[in-house]
Amino acid sequence: MNKRAAIYCLVWTLWVAPVAARAGQAAAGSWKAGAARRVITPQQPMWMAGYASRNHPAEGRSTDLFCKALLLEDPRGHRGLVITLDLVGIDATLASRWCEEIHKRWKLTREQIVLCTSHTHSGPVIVANLKPLHFELLSPEQQQRALQYVRHLTDQVLGTVEDAMQSVQPASLSWGSGRATFAVNRRNNPAAEVPARRKAGKLVGPFDHDVPVLAVKDGSGRLKAVLFGYACHATTLAWYYWSGDYPGHAQLTLEQRYPECVALFWAGCGGDQNPLPRRTCALAQRYGTELADAVDEVLLSKKMQPISGNLTTRFVTFPLAFSRVPTRKEIEGEKESKNRYVAARAKMWLARLDQGQQVPSTYPYPIGYWKLGEQVEWFSLGGEVVVDYALRLKDERNGVRTWVAGYSHDVMAYIPSRRVLSEGGYEGGGAMVYYGFFSPWSETVETDIINQAQQLAGSADHLRPIDQR
Ligand SMILES: [Zn+2]
Incomplete structure (x- = not known):
């Protein structure tokens, strides 16, 4: 080796190689993330959403309602934004308005945005959601308040996104799956019999008790955000106080335990699942704590798996047929x-x-699909999806690594499976009137949605087998 080569070699060893190694480390885990939350509790007495039986506006607040945002950026710089809302649902027009504004301000396209609602029945009326049940029957004064609230909500949602964008920093992502058992199939277990059946181990399914968890940590390993889901109606409470119901309590509990963390909840396919027994604040807190404990058990376990690779984001709407017009x-x-x-x-x-519109024979049904690295995939489906969809997609695809959210993008109606549709009842078609539709979905509803979901995901690379060590 000549002298110049020797000096080059020394410089490489002492300076370039360590820098390259450090850069390599950063590159290997170079996800970035930002998270934020804002309060969306109505500031004036408003009508509450979810139950037909209420006869006056909210009387006060039990817990605040929140909008939360989590921005993820993969090592290539591709971004995805999750927005979760403690609300009964949102409609397609409102979702489009928000997504267009987010595109204008931050250049994110529709497939990069997942909008989730918790389906709390202790939140405000959202104008076009469940319109014949609520908005159409409100006094002009209450209608004005509902319209004003949606304008305020829009400001808060965009403000939360702004805050999340400003807090982006290097992050590591990991996932795990826990379990909580308070969701009960409400079609197959009369509420009054639930305590005895639970005690005897005789509750009838199907149900989905998985608790998918995504943990986002900063460079020093501190938990900055946790995104988790559960398939169960947020209907513990039916009163006149604002509350996030059990998902609200679960998020608050996690944020108390991890003060620097934003906890975000998405509702799974719990269209036919209720938290039973119910109707007391103590039960909403108990189920919230049970869910927070399930998330915490995953966070504290050594079994969390790192998420590596890139973020794939997809979105489609397709015409889902009604049975008749x-x-x-x-x-x-x-x-x-x-x-x-x-x-x-x-x-x-x-x-x-x-005004010249026609009653449509189909509805533009939304499906989102994200693949988080090589480890986890996440479907986000519109409407009040019954549990069969999550069970089927998990079964046909990747088990607990296939996450399925309902109540996403547009809560336009219940989404029964073929089984539930043929059994009939409230989720099978009875509830369509409250959403402003005239007939049940066509009998191909399940096949149509599953085929579209599979197609949307299909061309994504398969998930990497789990490292079992
Ligand atoms: Zn519902």
Whole structure:
């Protein structure tokens, strides 16, 4: 080796190689993330969403309601934004408005955004969601408040995204799966019999008790955000106080235990699942703690697996068919119905028909698909999806590494499986009136959604086998 080569070699060994190694380390784990939250509790007495039986506005607050945002950026710089809301649901128009604004300000496209709602039944009326159940029947003053609230909500959502964008820093991601058992199949277990059946180990399924967990830590290993899901209606409470119900309590509990962390909840396919027994604040807290404990057990276990690789983001809407379309004459015949929701639906549609709209034979159904590194995939489905969808997608794909959110993007109706559709009842078609639809979904609803979901995910690379060491 000549002198120049020797000096080069020394410089490489002492300076370049360690720098390259450090850079290599950073590159290997160079996800970035930012998270934020803002309060979205209504500031004035407003009508509450979720139950037909309420007869006056909210009387006060039990817990605050939140909008949360988690921005993830993979090592290539590809970004994904999760927004979670302590609300009963949102509609497609509102979702589009937010996504267009987010695109304008931060250049994220639709497939890079997942909008999740917790389905709390102790949140405010959201104008176009469940319209014949709520908005159509409100006084003009309450309608004005609902419209004002949506404007305030929009400001808060965009503000939360802004805050999350500003807090982006290098992060490591890991995932795990826990378990919580308070969700009960409400179609197959009469509420009054649940305590005895639970005690005897005789609760009837199907149910999905998985608790998927995504942990986001900063460079020094501190938990900055945790994203988790559970498949169960947030209907422990049916009162006149704002509350995030059990998901709200679970998020608050985790944020108390990890003060620097933003905890974000997404509702799974719990369309036919209830937290039973229910109706007391103590139970909402108990289920929230049970869910937080399940998340915490995963966080504290040594079994969390790192997420490596890149973020894949996809989104599609496709025409999901109704079983039939009514004629104008039929709708006119419902105008004077003694059922106030049937009458409200007729009034709503007759106004639309007068404006030149038609009653559609299909609905643009949204499905999101994200692949987090090589380890986890996450479907986000619109509507109140029953549990069969999560069980089927997990079974056909990657078990607990396939996460399935319902109540995402647009909560337009219940989404029964073929089984639930043929059994009928509230989730099978009875609830369609509250969403402003005239008939159940077509009998191909399950096949259509599963095929679209599989197609959307299909061309993504398969997940890497789990390292079992
Ligand atoms: Zn519901």
